Amino acid sequence: MHDHDPCAVNSLIETPGCDPSAHRVVWDPAHSLWNGGMLFVALAFGGMTVSLGAMAIFVLMTGATLLLGHSVGFHRRLIHGSFDCPLWLERTLAWVGTIVGMSGPFWMIRTHDLRDWAQRQPECHDYLAHRRPMAIDALWQMHCRLELDHPPAFDMGRIGRDPFYRFLERTWMVQQIPVAAALWWLGGWGFVVWGVCARVSISVVGHWFVGHLAHRRGPQTWLVREAGVQAHDVPWAAIPTMGEAWHNNHHAYPGSARIGLYRGQSDWGFRFIQALERLGLAWDVRTPEAMDERRTALLEARR
Structure with a gap:
């Protein structure tokens, strides 16, 4: 990536004429079949395989993978670089992020950064703004992709050249196989259905649902100047x-490792990063207190 600005869209390069509004929405067969298949298995076989053990596996694995992998590993570390850590730990967190089951690290970075960049422009396509009704937005986000007529370029720098991340990107679906094998050994097919299929489904659907709400309604503390899309907390x-649901805070300070900024705002992702910091495994943890320049881009909103 380029010289890192924690509040910039660091993987994206604006090319001449790039435009987030000229577009077409097309079917994405790989993600559509994956997401639909996981949901089908969860709905078709979840009821007949449910048990206390399977539910415990579902809850614990969903929470652990979302915390360590999606929130801390993918979002706060790889995408925003909001803290630094040893490479072995970064790779471990990224592997857990892949296990969440949404996609590989490069797809996650590109998808996030395209949306982030587009929402900062005066105008962007409804797909990137979650403007369409819920049913259409769900179909678009989980089964389709946006092809811009004039897209920006991407340069992921060190992350894009890392052989381990390239491996994860190629094999992100396959990474569920060793997890499924371990779960089958521990508890049979019920553990596989709930620990893989139901877990992946709730993670994918939940990610879309909260993202949809976070761009439609809810409390706001800040508005970002000149941005065509504003965010809300959920x-x-x-x-x-x-802690990811404090999305208005995140739009205000995207490079902050702390997203729950105010009293009473739960943020387990930041608490985990603080624990890593106390163990000497995280440093340069970025928070709004060190982002004075960012405040010039913000307006205080009526809550």
Whole structure:
């Protein structure tokens, strides 16, 4: 990546004429079949395989993978670089992020950064703004992709050249196989259905649902100047998203490792990063207190 600005979209390069509004939405067969298949297995076989053990596996694995992998590993470390850590730990967190089952690390970075960049422009396509009704937005986000007529370029720098991340990107679906094998050995097919299929489904659907709400309604503390899309907090989802649901805060300070900024705002992702910091495994943890320049881009909103 380029010289890192924690509040910039660091993997994206604006090319001449790039435009987030000229577009077409097309079917994405790989993600559509994956997401649909996981949901089908969960719905078709979840009821006949449910048990206390399977439910415990589902809850524990969903929470652990969302916390360590999606929130801390993918979002706060790889995408925003909001803290530094040893490479072995970064790779471990990224592997857990891949196990969440949404996609590989490069797809996650590109998808996030394209949306982030587009929402900062005066205008962007409804796909990137979650403007369409819920059913259409769900179909678009989980089964389709946006092809821009004039897209920006991407340069992921060190992350894009890392052989381990390239491996994860090629094999992100296959990474569920060793997890499924271990779960089958521990508890049979019920553990596989609930520990893989139901877990992946709730993670994918939940990620879309909270993202949809976070761009439609809810409390706001800040508005970002000149941005065509503003964000809202989704307070009820703070715990299941590990703090990611304070999305208005995140739009205000995207490079902050702390997303739950105010009293009473639960943020388990930041608490985990603080624990790593106390163990000497995280450093240069970025928070809004060190982002004075960012405040010039913000307007205080009426809550």
